[in-house]
Amino acid sequence: METEKWIDAGYNFIIEFGPKVIGAIIIWIIGSWVIKMLLSGTKKAMNKGNYDESLRKFLLNLINWTLKIVLIIVVLGTVGVETTSFAAVIAAAGLAIGLALQGSLGNFAGGVLIMIFKPFKIGDYIKAQGESGTVKEIEIFTTKLSTPDNKEIIIPNGSLSNGNIVNYSTEATRRVDFTFGVGYDSDIKRTKEVIMSVINEHDLILRDPAPAINVSELADSSINFFTRVWVNSGDYWTVKFDVIERTKEALDAAGIDIPYPHQVEIQKQG
Structure with a gap:
């Protein structure tokens, strides 16, 4: 049973x-x-x-x-x-x-978005969260930048993905802007010719788009010339420094005055 x-x-x-x-x-x-x-x-x-x-x-x-x-x-x-x-x-x-772990999860989600949409990649020079530098590493939670003076900046991906990002390396070319001020006694046409001669002699400046020089402002003590040239992105800083130095030398050689601020002291006799 x-x-x-x-x-x-x-x-x-x-x-x-x-x-x-x-x-x-x-x-x-x-x-x-x-x-x-x-x-x-x-x-x-x-x-x-x-x-x-x-x-x-x-x-x-x-x-x-x-x-x-x-x-x-x-x-x-x-x-x-x-x-x-x-x-x-x-x-x-x-x-x-x-x-x-909401903070860490936010950074993780930001890292995922960065890796999916790729607003920048390793080696790009960017500006974000008030910091600028070359992207050194893109990790799950943070992104590391290397500054020109060799500092390492670590930015959480959460804030990085939600903020504005300026990527200076995305485009093949960049525009370099200058402002040169000369005295009011200087001839405008002659000043433009001197600045343009410096530009035309520089091998790293592109001819297309064409450089431009325009009077941008009649300031308190100077006539300001806004100058724009185009260069390959990797040549930006070289051209920036070269043109400033060469333009100063060319203006001096041409006898064109570069004014500097003056102070006039008025004494009242009582």
Whole structure:
């Protein structure tokens, strides 16, 4: 009799849970295959998009574990395990972790956006968050800049992705602007000729677009000439310094006065 009870119980267990277990196994096999295909497709898309290696690994692991947790919950639900409380615990834990790490998560999200949309890349010279420098590293949470005087600046990606970014390296050419002031006794036409001669003699200045020299202001003690030239981006600072120096020398050689501020002291005798 006891044996028959055990056989009946086993039979009833198989009848009741057998299809569920088989269904759960099938769901696990199919789900695992789907996850594998999704990860493979995501990896190929990231490779085509030239995603950063550290970001690629992190995202793939995050997607893998997220999908596997969802699959486990579905499998447990299939065999009859109550998953509502289990899902609630996971959601509560996720919320707690998110609140505790909201700053880091914001920086992580910023890093993802930077690596996806690529407003700059390593080697670009940028200005952001009041700092300027060459991009040295783009990490998950921060971006490192190297300044011209060899300082390292670390900027959180959250604020970096939400602020204005000036990328000086995106375009192949840049415009260099100068303002040269000469005395009011100077001849405007002659001054333009002297400045233009300096520009025409410089090998690094492009001829297209053409340089431009215009009187921009009649200031308190000088006539100001706004001068614009175009150069290859890598030659910006070389041209900037060269033209200033050469123009000063050329104006001196031409006898054109460069004024400097004067103070007139008036004494009133009482």
